[in-house]
Amino acid sequence: MRVVIDILKEQFVNAHLIFRLASYDIKSKYQAHYLGAAWQFLNPALQIFIYWFVFGIGIRQGNPIYGVPYLVWLLVGLIPWFFISPAVIQGSNSVFTRVNMVAKMKFPVSVLPSVTIISNALNFTSMIIFLLVILMLYGINPGIYLLQLPYYFLCTIVSLYAITLLFSTISTVFRDFQIILQSVMRMMLYLLPILWDMERLPEMYVKILKLNPLYYLIEGYRKTFIFKEWFFTDWIYMIYFWVTTLLIIYIGSLVHMRFRKQFVDYI
Amino acid sequence: MCARPKVTFHNVSKRYTLQQKKLDKILDLLGIKSKSKSFYALKDISFTVDEGETIGVIGINGSGKSTLSNILAQVVPPTTGEIEVNGETSLIAIAVGLNNNLTGLENIELKCLMQGIKKEEIKRITPLIIDFADLGDFINQPVKTFSSGMKSRLGFAISAHTDPDIMVIDEALSVGDQTFYEKCLKKMNEFKSQGKTIFYISHSVSQIRSFCDKTMWIHYGELLEFGPTKEVLKNYSDFIKFFNALSEEEKVKYKKEKMAVRQKEYVVKPISTSRSKKVKKEKTNRKSMELILLVMFFFISTMLMFFDNGVAKGIQFIKQIDMSKDESQVKVEKTSKEAVSDKVEAINKVGYVLTEKESVFQSKELKDEMVTVGFSDQVRVNNKIGDVLEVSVNDQLGYVKEENIYIPQAPFEKIDFNLAGYLDALPASFVGSYQYYLAFINSEQQEIESKIRGKTGEELDEQGNKHLVFGSIRYKLKSDHLSEGIIVNEFDPQKVNMDELIKNAAIISKDNKIFSIFSNDYEYIFNLNNQSVTIIAGE
Numbered sequence: 147m148r149v150v151i152d153i154l155k156e157q158f159v160n161a162h163l164i165f166r167l168a169s170y171d172i173k174s175k176y177q178a179h180y181l182g183a184a185w186q187f188l189n190p191a192l193q194i195f196i197y198w199f200v201f202g203i204g205i206r207q208g209n210p211i212y213g214v215p216y217l218v219w220l221l222v223g224l225i226p227w228f229f230i231s232p233a234v235i236q237g238s239n240s241v242f243t244r245v246n247m248v249a250k251m252k253f254p255v256s257v258l259p260s261v262t263i264i265s266n267a268l269n270f271t272s273m274i275i276f277l278l279v280i281l282m283l284y285g286i287n288p289g290i291y292l293l294q295l296p297y298y299f300l301c302t303i304v305s306l307y308a309i310t311l312l313f314s315t316i317s318t319v320f321r322d323f324q325i326i327l328q329s330v331m332r333m334m335l336y337l338l339p340i341l342w343d344m345e346r347l348p349e350m351y352v353k354i355l356k357l358n359p360l361y362y363l364i365e366g367y368r369k370t371f372i373f374k375e376w377f378f379t380d381w382i383y384m385i386y387f388w389v390t391t392l393l394i395i396y397i398g399s400l401v402h403m404r405f406r407k408q409f410v411d412y413i
Numbered sequence: 414m415c416a417r418p419k420v421t422f423h424n425v426s427k428r429y430t431l432q433q434k435k436l437d438k439i440l441d442l443l444g445i446k447s448k449s450k451s452f453y454a455l456k457d458i459s460f461t462v463d464e465g466e467t468i469g470v471i472g473i474n475g476s477g478k479s480t481l482s483n484i485l486a487q488v489v490p491p492t493t494g495e496i497e498v499n500g501e502t503s504l505i506a507i508a509v510g511l512n513n514n515l516t517g518l519e520n521i522e523l524k525c526l527m528q529g530i531k532k533e534e535i536k537r538i539t540p541l542i543i544d545f546a547d548l549g550d551f552i553n554q555p556v557k558t559f560s561s562g563m564k565s566r567l568g569f570a571i572s573a574h575t576d577p578d579i580m581v582i583d584e585a586l587s588v589g590d591q592t593f594y595e596k597c598l599k600k601m602n603e604f605k606s607q608g609k610t611i612f613y614i615s616h617s618v619s620q621i622r623s624f625c626d627k628t629m630w631i632h633y634g635e636l637l638e639f640g641p642t643k644e645v646l647k648n649y650s651d652f653i654k655f656f657n658a659l660s661e662e663e664k665v666k667y668k669k670e671k672m673a674v675r676q677k678e679y680v681v682k683p684i685s686t687s688r689s690k691k692v693k694k695e696k697t698n699r700k701s702m703e704l705i706l707l708v709m710f711f712f713i714s715t716m717l718m719f720f721d722n723g724v725a726k727g728i729q730f731i732k733q734i735d736m737s738k739d740e741s742q743v744k745v746e747k748t749s750k751e752a753v754s755d756k757v758e759a760i761n762k763v764g765y766v767l768t769e770k771e772s773v774f775q776s777k778e779l780k781d782e783m784v785t786v787g788f789s790d791q792v793r794v795n796n797k798i799g800d801v802l803e804v805s806v807n808d809q810l811g812y813v814k815e816e817n818i819y820i821p822q823a824p825f826e827k828i829d830f831n832l833a834g835y836l837d838a839l840p841a842s843f844v845g846s847y848q849y850y851l852a853f854i855n856s857e858q859q860e861i862e863s864k865i866r867g868k869t870g871e872e873l874d875e876q877g878n879k880h881l882v883f884g885s886i887r888y889k890l891k892s893d894h895l896s897e898g899i900i901v902n903e904f905d906p907q908k909v910n911m912d913e914l915i916k917n918a919a920i921i922s923k924d925n926k927i928f929s930i931f932s933n934d935y936e937y938i939f940n941l942n943n944q945s946v947t948i949i950a951g952e
Contacts, residue, residue: 147703163526170523174514177555208855209950212793213807247512253529345761346824353719374808375795380759386714393707400700407490411429 149399168265223340229270237310259310298366312398425494465608469625500578513557546570773811830932838908898949
C-alpha cells in the first residue's frame with residue numbers, strides 16, 4: 147500500500163503543477179482552430195443530436211423512459227461519457243506523448259495522467275451546468291439527491307486516475323495497447339447504459355455488464371439526476387467498485403514504479 | 414574554497430539493445446532474458462568531479478558524448494553502476510522541448526514547471542529569461558513563428574536561469590550567431606566565477622581549450638583520458654591526425670574493431686550487499702502479499718455482486734435479530750413475526766398493476782394514500798419488504814400490496830396482434846375510421862380537437878387525467894397535454910372469441926375480467942367490467 151500512498155501524495159503535492167499544465171493543455175489544444183474553445187461544446191452537441199435522433203426518435207419513437215424524456219435520460223449518461231472516454235484514451239497516452247518534455251528524471255511522471263484528467267474535467271463541469279439548465283427546462287428537480295454529485299465526481303476522478311495510471315505505463319512500453327484501447331473504448335459506449343436501457347436484459351447479463359466499474363459511474367449520475375436514489379442503497383455494488391478501483395490503482399502503482407525511470411528509453 | 418566532489422560516477426554503463434525481433438522485445442518486457450544483441454553506448458565509466466570545475470568532454474561522433482550528458486543531467490538512467498550528484502543539474506541542448514502552439518512566455522512557464530521549479534521561483538526568473546533571450550515582441554507569439562536561432566536562444570535562456578548547480582551544455586552554442594555566443598560565454602563565465610560545475614560537451618577543440626580546466630576524452634564508449642585540458646587535447650589532436658592519415662580501408666577496419674568491442678557482453682561486478690538484497694526480498698514479499706489480499710477482496714466482492722439478493726437478505730435478517738433483541742423486553746411475542754414480515758429484498762424491476770384501481774400508499778403500513786394507479790400501469794419496483802412492495806410512481810416513492818403487482822422475469826414478448834380481426838365487437842363510429850383515430854395517439858390536445866370533429870365533452874378520471882370525449886370514443890390525456898391512448902366504449906364481448914383473446918394476453922387481472930395484450934405497435938387493454946378497449950402506444 148505504501149506505493150499507492152506515495153503516488154497519491156505526489157498528486158497532492160504537485161496540485162499547482164497539475165492545474166497549470168492542464169490549463170496549457172487546453173490552450174494549446176484549441177489554439178490552432180478558428181472557433182477555438184467553442185469546439186469543446188460544438189463537438190459534443192453534434193454527437194448528442196445524432197444519438198438523440200437515432201436512438202430517441204428513430205428507435206424509441208420519442209417515447210419517454212421511466213417517465214423521463216429520452217433526451218434528458220441520454221444526456222445524464224452521455225455527458226459523463228464525454229468526460230470518461232477522452233480522459234481514458236488521452237490519459238493512457240499521456241506518458242508517451244509528454245515524457246520527452248520532461249527534462250528531469252525526478253519529475254513526478256505520475257502526474258501526467260492527472261493533467262489530462264483535470265484538463266478534461268474542466269470541460270465536464272461546464273457540461274454539468276448545461277445539464278442542470280436542461281433539467282430545469284424539463285421541470286425535473288433532482289432535489290436533495292444532487293448532494294451526492296460530489297461523491298460520484300470523486301468516484302469518477304479516482305477510478306479514471308487508477309485506470310490511466312496503469313494504462314499509461316502499459317501503453318508506453320507496449321505501443322499496440324493504445325490502438326486496442328481505442329477500439330475497446332468505442333465498443334464500451336454500447337456496453338454501458340448510456341444509449342439504451344440495460345435493465346431490460348436478462349438479469350444475468352446485467353450483472354456481468356455491471357462488473358465494469360464505468361457502469362457504476364454512469365448509473366451513479368442517473369441516480370443523482372433522475373432516479374432519486376442514494377449512493378449507499380446499493381452498497382454491495384459500491385464495495386465492488388471501490389475494491390476494483392483499489393486493485394487497479396495498486397497494480398498501476400507497482401507497474402508505474404517499476405518502469406518510471408525507464409520511460410525515456412521506450413520512446 | 415574547500416573542494417568537495419560534486420559528481421561521482423562508479424562503473425557507469427549504458428546499454429542499448431539493438432533492433433530485435435518483436436517476440437524478443439515482448440520476452441524482454443516480461444523479464445525473460447533473450448539472446449538479443451546489445452550495444453554499449455558507455456562502458457564502465459568512473460570519475461569524480463569537484464565543485465567549481467569546468468570539464469570539457471570531447472570525442473568523435475558516436476562516441477557516447479550525448480549519452481553521457483543525458484546521464485549527467487539525469488534525463489536517462491544508467492543501465493548499471495551508480496551516480497552521485499550533489500545539486501541540481503540542468504541540460505542545455507539544441508533539441509529543446511518547446512510547445513509550438515504556445516507563446517514564448519507560456520513556454521517559459523511550462524518548461525520551468527516541467528523542470529519542477531516552484532511557482533514563486535518561476536515568477537522571479539521569468540523577467541530575467543525574457544531579458545536574456547531578447548526576443549522583443551516575439552515573446553508573445555506562438556513558438557512556431559520563431560526562427561531556429563530564436564528557439565535556441567529561448568531554450569538557453571530558460572535553462573541558464575533555472576539556477577542549476579551543475580550545467581551540462583551539449584553543443585548548444587553552435588547554433589547561435591556570434592553575438593549570442595558571446596552573451597552565452599559571458600553567462601557561463603559568470604557561472605564559473607560563482608563556483609558552479611560546468612560540463613561542456615563539444616568537438617570544437619578551440620572552444621574547449623579556451624574555456625575548460627579539465628577535459629575527458631570519450632572514445633567509443635570508454636573514458637580514454639581524463640586530466641588537464643592541455644594534455645588531453647594534445648593526445649586527442651594526435652589521434653585525429655593519426656586517424657585521418659589512415660587509408661579508407663584501414664579507417665573502416667578500425668571502426669569495425671572498436672564496434673565489436675562495444676557489442677561484447679560485459680559482466681558487472683555486483684555491488685549490492687547481501688543486506689540490501691534481503692531488504693529487497695522482504696519488500697517484494699510484502700507487495701505480493703498485499704496483491705494477493707487485494708485480489709481476494711476483489712473476488713469476494715465479485716461473488717457478492719452475483720449473490721447480492723442472498724446477502725442483502727442475510728444482513729437484513731441479522732439486523733432484524735439485533736433489533737428484536739433490543740425490543741424483546743418490551744414486546745416479546747411480536748418479534749419473531751415482525752422479523753419475518755419485514756425482510757427487504759432488492760428487486761429493481763418494472764412491475765404491472767393487476768387490479769382496475771390500486772392505491773399506492775405513503776407508508777409501509779399501507780396508510781395515507783398517495784396516488785391511485787390503474788390496470789397494467791407500469792411502476793418501478795425497488796424493494797420487496799415483507800408482502801409490501803416499495804415502488805416509484807411519477808418519481809415518488811410509495812408502497813403497494815405485493816399481490817396486486819405482477820413483476821415479469823423478462824420483458825414481454827411483443828406479439829403479432831391486429832385489431833382488424835376484432836372490429837365486429839366495436840362500435841361502428843370507431844370501426845369506420847379506426848386507423849385515423851389511432852393516428853392521434855401521442856398528439857397534442859389542440860391538434861386532436863382541430864382534426865377530429867364531434868367532441869361531446871371533457872371529463873376528469875379518478876387519477877385526475879383529462880379525457881376528451883367523442884361519443885363512445887375518448888382520448889386520455891397525460892399531464893403534459895399529450896394523448897396517451899384511446900378508450901373505446903361499447904365493446905361487445907359476445908361477438909368475438911374471448912378464449913383466443915385471453916390466450917394472447919400478457920397480463921390478466923385477478924378477477925379475470927381485464928387483460929392486456931402487447932402487440933408490436935400498441936398495448937390493448939380489454940376491460941369486461943365496463944366493456945371498453947383501451948389502446949395505448951407501445952414503447
